[in-house]
Amino acid sequence: MPEPSRQKDSHAEDLPPLTKSATRPPELPGKFVTPIAFGTILQPLNSSMIAVALVGIRSHFDAGNSVTWLVSALYLATAVAAPAMGRIADVFGARRTSLTGLVLVGAVSAAAPFAPNVATLVVCRILIGIGTAAQYPCGVAMIRRAADESRARPNNALGALAAWSQVTAALGPTFGGLLVGGFGWAGVFWINVPLALIGAAVIMKWGPADPPTRIPSGGRLTALMRVDPVGMLLFAVAITAFMFWLLSLAATPAWWWLAIAVPATALTVWWSIRTHDPFLDMRLLARRALSFTYVRTVVTYTAFYCVFYGLPQWLEETRGLGPTGAGLVVLPIAAVGVLSTLLATLLQRNHGPRVALIAGTAALCVGGLLLTLPTADSPILLLVGIAAMLGLPNGFNNIGNQRAMYVVAPADQMGAASGLYRASQYVGANLAAAVLALLIGDHANDLGLHRMGLAVASIAAALLITSLFGLLRGHLSSRTAQAR
Structure with a gap:
């Protein structure tokens, strides 16, 4: 049966037709689903746990309303980094990229409670956002690879990603409250360390292996250029400016952010058209x-x-x-x-x-x-x-x-x-x-x-x-x- 993704789109609302077969392929084995889904809980967990730690952080640093950037920084970092990490996964392998993201989350989360001020803590949240942003696109890419290799259906795996995300986002404030009660606001950062270690361990043991990485004659630097850092930077500027403009609408609209977002978007499109392998x-x-x-x-x-x-x-x-x-x-x-x-x-x-x-x-x-x-x-x-x-x-x-x-x-x-x-x-x-x-x-x-x-x-x-x-x-x- 041909892959639906290879069929030509005929209309904006159309989805590829799903044909029924006499012999329905099996679902993707659970040994792949659990490790892939486990890593994806870090982003919704970190986005919701911080809500109950803001009061403690504000008091600790005498920071005032600046602590709200701890919430916005993660959302902005994730919105920018998720497509970028997905592109990196396409080039270097989803399993490798996922593991790298987990290492980043664990290392930064261990150091974050020792931040000297809120600004440094915001930088830590940005780095955590980048690391957690890798997990969903890498997870879907690993599911696709495992399903294609085993000729299995991905329904249960995709369902697990959705279910785990909803559960952790909903339980984040409750879980975070217990951590803050037991360890102070630092607990919402330190909990990432064992979770990242467990996530890395289960992916290394059960996660589907990446295809062999073909390093071009120019070495790893040339391979890194395939990620298209220029296109990635232009996209980051465009979406960051657009997100800041959206955030400003809640108070006084900052139209100058839109004045940055529009030309940055045009440059992103222009660069994508002229580049051989664009981000x-x-x-x-x-x-x-x-x-x-x-x-x-x-x-x-x-x-x-x-x-x-x-x-x-x-x-x-x-x-x-x-x-x-x-x-x-x-x-x-x-x-x-x-x-x-x-x-x-x-x-x-x-x-x-x-x-x-x-x-x-x-x-x-x-x-x-x-x-x-x-x-x-x-x-x-x-x-x-x-x-x-x-x-x-x-x-x-x-x-x-x-x-x-x-x-x-x-x-x-x-x-x-x-x-x-x-x-x-x-x-x-x-x-x-x-x-x-x-x-x-x-x-x-x-x-x-x-x-x-x-x-x-x-x-x-x-x-x-x-x-x-x-x-x-x-x-x-x-x-x-x-x-x-």
């Missing part, structure tokens, strides 16, 4: 199904992070539950999200990613509409029920988008394609911050929550229409092919 291959983005998947991922995660950040804010400020109560009310979002990930994995085995995306966007539309109901006097059971409903779309959308990216991306560029997919998620996170600033403002009252709910429902409705249209086109294309 950001325009031919990759010219695959309309892949580009559309990135756009859909940005929009989906804008809605997701609106809920992720906006609902707890309303629960604390208007419903008066406090941080602990708000955390318990939104816990069903994570719990149901894990369950929906398992259901989506089963669903797409027989019906492909489109059906999972339709189910996810439909549930997100319903969840957004439900957010227009609560008031300051709403009972807790109603709020818990709405939170559970909001957890349902997460697994379906995550699995659907992830699988859609997997089937249309070329196997030899899976690292770079996966890195861009990860970057798309964090662009959505920053867009959500801007949306919340416009809809909720400084205080999350009932009106702000209801506006947010309508915005989420509208986004989901637009995504649902495009998914249904793509499904219809797919059926029409299949009938036309059968008629011929």
Whole structure:
């Protein structure tokens, strides 16, 4: 059966058709899935644990609001580094790149608690972000290699990446609270050391081996140039300026960041076209199904992070539950999200990613509409029920988008394609911050929550229409092919 990624895209919403075979190939063995998935927990864990350590860090350094850069720095570093590390993985091997990232995370995390000031700690968070950013694109690339070599299906492996990510992101604040209680704020850094060591050990033992690295006649320096450092730098400037502009929308828009982002993006495109082996291959983005998947991922995660950040804010400020109560009310979002990930994995085995995306966007539309109901006097059971409903779309959308990216991306560029997919998620996170600033403002009252709910429902409705249209086109294309 031909690889779906080699089929020609016919429309932006189209995904390669999934044909059924009499003898269905087996799923990827668990001995590959566990070590690959384990490394990917570091990024969501570090992004969520820091929330409970900020007060201690602020007090220790007498730092004021500058500690918020510890949160933004990791997101910015991950958005920039994920595509870059994916490209490096395509050139030097996913297993080697993953191990290098884990070593970086372990070493920096061991030293971070001894930082003399917040600025140094921010640099440490940037380096941790680079190391953790390598794990997802390297993980998907290793899954692709192991699946191709063993002629196995990657559904369970991709499902594991999604499920582990949701569990660790949701449990991060709780886990971080225990660490801060036992070891102070340094605990959220030191925990990375044993986790990185365990991750490296299991990948070395069970991770699929990289293909032999062909060192050109010019040596390793020439091989490093294949990564296209110029293109990587231009992309880093473009996306960093764009992310800073998005972050500024929450207060006073800094339009000069956009004045940097636009020409930097143009230079990135120009360099990619004229370079023989570019970091950001325009031919990759010219695959309309892949580009559309990135756009859909940005929009989906804008809605997701609106809920992720906006609902707890309303629960604390208007419903008066406090941080602990708000955390318990939104816990069903994570719990149901894990369950929906398992259901989506089963669903797409027989019906492909489109059906999972339709189910996810439909549930997100319903969840957004439900957010227009609560008031300051709403009972807790109603709020818990709405939170559970909001957890349902997460697994379906995550699995659907992830699988859609997997089937249309070329196997030899899976690292770079996966890195861009990860970057798309964090662009959505920053867009959500801007949306919340416009809809909720400084205080999350009932009106702000209801506006947010309508915005989420509208986004989901637009995504649902495009998914249904793509499904219809797919059926029409299949009938036309059968008629011929």
